[in-house]
Amino acid sequence: MATPPRPLDATLHGVVDYTMGTFLMSMFPKLAGIQGTRSARQIRLAGAIHAGYSALTDYPLGAVKTLPYKAHLGLDAVGAIALAATPFVTGQHRQGTRQWLPHVALCVAELSSLLITDPTGRGDYHGNVEAVRRANSIAPSSKLRDGGPAVRRPAAA
Amino acid sequence: MSKVATVTVLGPREEVERLWHELAAERGADLQASFRTAPGDRGTEIRVEVPGAPSNPVGQAVKKLSGDDPLAKAKDELRRFKQLFETGVIARSDGSPDGPAVERQLKQRPAQPLEQPERQKAGV
């Protein structure tokens, strides 16, 4: 029985990255009612960093493809946890729910999206390529190259 | 508020009318048909008016979903007649072993061969 596929592939994950990054930098603080506070600055910075390293990631929506995709996913996880930890490290959590709840909520959202992200970058392949290779009586790469043209050009009129 | 079901059958008008009346007994519904020769080589147009379709959208939708839609049934009968006239057989698939039937559209069998009891029920 095949495991349920992880629907968020590299392209869709990129969509989420940029959308969330932009959203965090722009509308989120106002909507969460933390505008002007330290929390807002922390979340804006998190959004900026996230969008920044996304643009440097080697995946379909990266602008400069240098950061490996798996490293990006690692940063996502570490960054999410760091964001959640920030209010407790700085002590600002004592100033009210609004000063730590958004951070934790964003962390949970990020980790959830990672759970449904396919890390291999090659889609949810659940076939057995070794079994296929053993059973196949043809050498596929030879069909690509050998044997010359399989079609004849028409004789010149 | 009546509606029209129509189909074009590839054949001369006299032959089409003759078979239509021969098959009157086997049809699922009593349909009043008019016939007209289609332009060019296209055959004969058959036109059936279906009276009494419900005039409100909710009523219409309910009837359609329960398969009790006189217009859809008329269209089915016209399709079946066209198939019989042109090909000699009703188109039967594994999803729709009875041929065109509006009740079947929402309740398809899976597309795999029928077992013997199912074949008997479908009359094949």
Added chain:
Amino acid sequence: MRANVWSGRNTVQVENVPDPKILNDRDAIVKISSTAICGSDLHLYDGYVPTMKRGDILGHEFMGEVVEVGKGVGTLAVGDRVVVPFPIACGNCWSCKHELYSVCENSNPNAGIAEKMFGHPTAGIFGYSHITGGYAGGQAEYARVPYADVGPFKIEDDLTDEQVLFLSDIFPTGYMGADFCQITGGDTIAVFGAGPVGQFAIASAVMLGAERVIAVDEYDYRLQMATARAGATDAINFRENADVVEQLKELTGGRGPDAVIDAVGMEAVSGHGVVQAVDRVKQAARIESDRGAALRDAIMACRPGGIVSVIGVYGGLMDKFPTGAFMNKGLTLRSGQCHVQRYIKPLYERIRKGDIDPSFVVTHRLELGQAPDGYETFKHKQDDCVKVVLKP
């Protein structure tokens, strides 16, 4: 018998199902010797085609031996070796008489469903959802073939299965795509998509006299097959440079190809990440059924006054069709599910004469029981996979 059935998105299973029986006088039963997985099967596998039911037998490219004939079939005898065209056509209606077999007016018992989606019903097809009739497909040990006096084509020569199997679908489909281009000597044809249908479109363009044939795809191994075996003169990998329109102009002195064949269809991939992402999201949310990236590029790339020939399969609606480019450049758009019955005899003659050996596309030959692995390997382009043939 054993058959490969659809069991949900990304899942097929080989199961035991009843053997098919004659239902109509014009039916025949074929014992299948070879069958294949088609690129359009992947649209069913990926869950993009509605009206699939668990248990539907897939497969519409098959051939084998006639084992039973209905009373009304005079053209076939038990023991005949036949290739079966994928569109089911009655041969009697106006459309069939005008060789438009894939829009036969009589062969789809679910015409009501098809009419809602397309405005008019089209022909029944083996193993291709209930929109096309809910017919059991050919990835199985046996199949019931309706209108057996019209469809099945007798093979009387000593050719192998793999040399003639593709007369059922992909060879005539590629050929029709090239035929639509009205090729005259000196033409440059671009083929989008170097999958099996694209390979045959390229080969057909060569056979029909095109001077240059440019293959466009994202996989180097498929472009290699296109140039080394199918006769393409140039190749463009749009992963290296996403601007296909520009590269085609460069290759043609700025003129653009005289015709473009779209052998890609509704799951098109764009080299532009943003376009691809937006299309994927819309398709996943089911607000856009068809990704039109290849068709858009085809219309932009084609030279003014040229022809865009669409043989890739589409199902519903795409967003942002370039009507301005289409109209102002005076393009001709031609399309269709292949009218296989029209082409099968002349293409068989070409195989017999040695003009083409269609078996070049086969990279994988597996047992029917391995269909699930076959689908996965084909879908994800693993192991240099181009075409998978299954032996029941």
